[in-house]
Amino acid sequence: MKIKCDFCKTEYSIERAPSAPVKCAVCGHVWNVVVPSRRGAWMLFIASVCALLSAIVFVTAVVVKSKIEAANRAPIVAELSEIKVVTDDDGIPHFAVSGAIINQSTEIYGVPDLVVVSRDATGHEIARQKFMPSATLVEGGASVGFNHVLSTPTDGVKKITVELQMGDE
Numbered sequence: 001m002k003i004k005c006d007f008c009k010t011e012y013s014i015e016r017a018p019s020a021p022v023k024c025a026v027c028g029h030v031w032n033v034v035v036p037s038r039r040g041a042w043m044l045f046i047a048s049v050c051a052l053l054s055a056i057v058f059v060t061a062v063v064v065k066s067k068i069e070a071a072n073r074a075p076i077v078a079e080l081s082e083i084k085v086v087t088d089d090d091g092i093p094h095f096a097v098s099g100a101i102i103n104q105s106t107e108i109y110g111v112p113d114l115v116v117v118s119r120d121a122t123g124h125e126i127a128r129q130k131f132m133p134s135a136t137l138v139e140g141g142a143s144v145g146f147n148h149v150l151s152t153p154t155d156g157v158k159k160i161t162v163e164l165q166m167g168d169e
């Protein structure tokens, strides 16, 4: 291998890396010969490539898994956000429900009709009322709001849920 004096730049050829500081025969400068470890550099390169590959595999696995999960979920869901009691001109109370229709897919969907189900304290259905939300389309990943005043009685109603009208129910 070749080494060079740090000070006067004189070059020397030596058999192997010296274990102790060397002294320049020309100028008398003493310095430590640092031998770059090729094997160490190579191992570091291998390790970084492995880390990169495992990161790519990990990301791919996560993306594939989330795609499967998205496909297994219903593309369209409806969520109630608020239930209020409003009274009409005759002083009769009605439930006013509002919420959102959420498109969990990446494709545009037509907004389905919604069915508001009123149940009593034991979970028995008191009434089902279908209505058409004002929005007709919901973009992928977007949501549209809905609100509706039920004409069905409020007596005994303890739980209200909203369902999507699927097919010709």
Ligand SMILES: [Zn+2]
Binding pocket: 005, 006, 007, 008, 009, 010, 024, 025, 026, 027, 028, 029
């Ligand atoms: Zn020198």
